[in-house]
Amino acid sequence: QVQLVESGGxxxxxxxxxxxxxxxxxYTYNSACMGWFRQAPGxxxxxxxxxxxxxxxxxxxxVKGRFTIxxxxxxxxxxxxxxxxxxxxxxxxxxxLGVRCxxxxxxxxxxxxxxxxxxxxxxx
Numbered sequence: 001q002v003q004l005v006e007s008g009g010x011x012x013x014x015x016x017x018x019x020x021x022x023x024x025x026x027y028t029y030n031s032a033c034m035g036w037f038r039q040a041p042g043x044x045x046x047x048x049x050x051x052x053x054x055x056x057x058x059x060x061x062x063v064k065g066r067f068t069i070x071x072x073x074x075x076x077x078x079x080x081x082x083x084x085x086x087x088x089x090x091x092x093x094x095x096x097l098g099v100r101c102x103x104x105x106x107x108x109x110x111x112x113x114x115x116x117x118x119x120x121x122x123x124x
Contacts, residue, residue: 002026002113004092009118016082016122022075022092022115033101036069036077037108038088038120045091047106049077060106082122089117 008020020036035050049059049069057069062085068078075092093111095101104110 002094002096004094004113004115006090006092006115006118009090009120011121011123012082014083014122014124017078017080018082018120020077020079020090020092020118020120024075024092024094027094027096027113031100032094032096033104033110034071034075034092034094035104035106035111036075037091037093037111038086039091039117040088043088045108047108048090050104050106051075052102052104053100054102056102056104058104058106079120082120084122084124086120087122088120090120091115091117 003025005023031053033052036048039045051057051069066081070076092115094113095111
């Protein structure tokens with residue numbers, strides 16, 4: 001059974017940093033595409049940063065240069081220079097269909113496994 005468990009959210013002032021982690025189990029971890037998504041109240045869930053099985057990354061324009069996605073034994077999102085508009089519930093996601101995933105996109109429809117989310121609040 002695939003499980004994704006996020007941690008590391010919290011409250012921070014604008015300009016601060018947070019590091020999110022996602023512990024994954026139940027599938028061939030290194031062969032999946034994974035990513036971070038976020039959803040603010042009243043908004044649709046949107047892609048933030050994704051990484052494919054080859055280590056290729058893709059970022060939303062709003063976070064380029066501020067956020068960094070990485071993975072080793074877990075998936076991480078280093079968030080620097082945080083802004084109030086980064087406030088949202090952040091979700092870890094994975095797409096695992098039994099074959100190696102070479103292309104990760106920012107579209108939520110690509111991902112078939114989701115964590116429960118961790119809240120990030122940035123105050124001005």
